[in-house]
Amino acid sequence: MAEKNRARQLVVIGAGPGGYAAAFHAADLGLQVTLIDPQINPGGVCLYRGCIPAKVLLHMAKVIADAKQAEGWGIAFAEPKIDLEKIRSFKTSVIKKLTEGLGQLCRHRKIEFIQGLAGFIDSHTLDVKTKSNTTEKLQFDHAIIATGSYPATIPSIPANSPAVMDSAKALQLTSVPESLLVIGGGYIGLELGSVYAALGARVSVVEMTPNLMPGSDPELVSILAKRLKTLFEEIMLNTTVAQIEQQDANLRVTFEGQNLSRREGLYEKVLVAVGRKPNSAGLGLENTKAQIDEKGYIEVDKKRQTEDSSIYAVGDVAGPPQLAHKATHEGMVAADAIAGLDATFEPHVIPFVIYTEPEVAECGLSESQAKKQNRTVKVAKFPWQASGRAATMGKSDGLTKLLIDPSTDKVLGAGIVGTTAGELISETALAIEKAATAQDLASTIHPHPTLSETLMEAAQLYLGRCLHFYRPKRP
Numbered sequence: 001m002a003e004k005n006r007a008r009q010l011v012v013i014g015a016g017p018g019g020y021a022a023a024f025h026a027a028d029l030g031l032q033v034t035l036i037d038p039q040i041n042p043g044g045v046c047l048y049r050g051c052i053p054a055k056v057l058l059h060m061a062k063v064i065a066d067a068k069q070a071e072g073w074g075i076a077f078a079e080p081k082i083d084l085e086k087i088r089s090f091k092t093s094v095i096k097k098l099t100e101g102l103g104q105l106c107r108h109r110k111i112e113f114i115q116g117l118a119g120f121i122d123s124h125t126l127d128v129k130t131k132s133n134t135t136e137k138l139q140f141d142h143a144i145i146a147t148g149s150y151p152a153t154i155p156s157i158p159a160n161s162p163a164v165m166d167s168a169k170a171l172q173l174t175s176v177p178e179s180l181l182v183i184g185g186g187y188i189g190l191e192l193g194s195v196y197a198a199l200g201a202r203v204s205v206v207e208m209t210p211n212l213m214p215g216s217d218p219e220l221v222s223i224l225a226k227r228l229k230t231l232f233e234e235i236m237l238n239t240t241v242a243q244i245e246q247q248d249a250n251l252r253v254t255f256e257g258q259n260l261s262r263r264e265g266l267y268e269k270v271l272v273a274v275g276r277k278p279n280s281a282g283l284g285l286e287n288t289k290a291q292i293d294e295k296g297y298i299e300v301d302k303k304r305q306t307e308d309s310s311i312y313a314v315g316d317v318a319g320p321p322q323l324a325h326k327a328t329h330e331g332m333v334a335a336d337a338i339a340g341l342d343a344t345f346e347p348h349v350i351p352f353v354i355y356t357e358p359e360v361a362e363c364g365l366s367e368s369q370a371k372k373q374n375r376t377v378k379v380a381k382f383p384w385q386a387s388g389r390a391a392t393m394g395k396s397d398g399l400t401k402l403l404i405d406p407s408t409d410k411v412l413g414a415g416i417v418g419t420t421a422g423e424l425i426s427e428t429a430l431a432i433e434k435a436a437t438a439q440d441l442a443s444t445i446h447p448h449p450t451l452s453e454t455l456m457e458a459a460q461l462y463l464g465r466c467l468h469f470y471r472p473k474r475p
Contacts, residue, residue: 016044
């Protein structure tokens with residue numbers, strides 16, 4: 001194997017949304033950049049086997065659901081014909097288009113892209129094993145680690161069984177099983193469960209906590225759960241999987257929990273969706289001063305700098321929330337800091353979206369967080385039954401809520417459940433970042449009829465002058 005010696009101003013390890021954002025921004029700032037990733041082009045988990053392919057399949061699931069809903073309006077479609085090969089082909093074409101586009105942007109910026117894996121020899125040297133089976137020692141002034149995360153597993157579940165899938169395998173969509181058990185009622189499990197259910201699988205979900213989407217606003221999730229009960233065959237809460245055994249062509253699953261309707265079930269396939277863990281092992285960080293916490297996250301400060309002054313970390317590997325948009329902004333902050341600019345990662349809010357149907361989106365302070373902090377807030381809720389636009393779409397099962405500081409009238413948080421909630425939540429993120437008040441939202445003219453009006457009307461409701469929702473004044 002050949003060995004080469006090179007020196008670079010900045011090396012970025014991992015080319016996902018955090019890594020390529022850091023590399024691109026650093027190059028725009030005039031730094032000499034090398035970007036290292038196992039794939040042929042930038043994109044990371046998000047583009048290759050995460051966010052983007054999932055949204056392709058979720059959009060197809062929504063099309064199927066909308067077609068079925070249209071029957072109630074007097075528009076009937078034939079039963080959908082599922083061509084998995086064409087679906088996979090379209091999904092692949094989307095991934096190819098986006099990742100090749102990132103590759104072009106990399107070349108336009110004259111970023112050196114190395115397809116390979118990197119590990120630290122010391123605080124200024126990397127050992128890089130390339131795709132072409134060469135070994136390169138790269139010396140650098142600074143490095144940014146953006147190696148992302150991987151699907152968590154359950155030790156008692158046979159991960160090597162072809163009938164057991166993680167999120168990456170599920171997104172390959174090699175087949176649609178007759179029956180599917182999803183272990184984990186978080187966003188990954190609910191999104192992928194929705195896809196497989198729309199394509200014809202009988203889907204059951206098992207969640208160890210009392211609610212789906214633990215950590216999210218229970219009121220918003222309850223509206224989603226009501227819809228999912230019509231889509232999924234069964235939702236089992238306060239339940240865990242005790243054992244999985246192969247039985248002929250199926251998996252026999254034994255459950256443990258409170259008030260179980262049954263102790264066992266047979267499923268053609270099982271999807272394990274119990275979260276993700278950081279890719280911090282195997283990087284050689286023990287050869288540097290960078291520290292890893294008990295959960296495997298690399299410890300960083302507000303500049304995303306580790307205990308080793310030459311090494312930074314961004315994205316999933318640097319701690320929750322594990323979101324692509326959070327990683328992107330962290331990458332840009334790290335690049336700014338390395339370039340000598342005054343930059344810190346101190347967002348007031350990071351929006352979060354569950355891309356089911358209906359979608360759930362949250363931003364800023366939640367009611368449960370306010371309660372834990374003993375913080376007084378006022379909550380304004382505008383039901384979508386009073387939204388003209390929601391009515392025209394047959395999507396009235398939504399809710400928009402605002403959390404407002406009664407002493408200042410500033411918007412502190414927001415939660416939305418309903419179709420395209422993810423497209424609406426950014427307005428509240430901007431409002432919170434800019435310290436906007438309820439009056440600011442209420443007095444901003446929104447186009448009619450739109451779902452965005454529900455934000456304006458929620459603010460007006462807080463101010464006591466909402467036109468489309470009547471709340472009697474207390475005597």
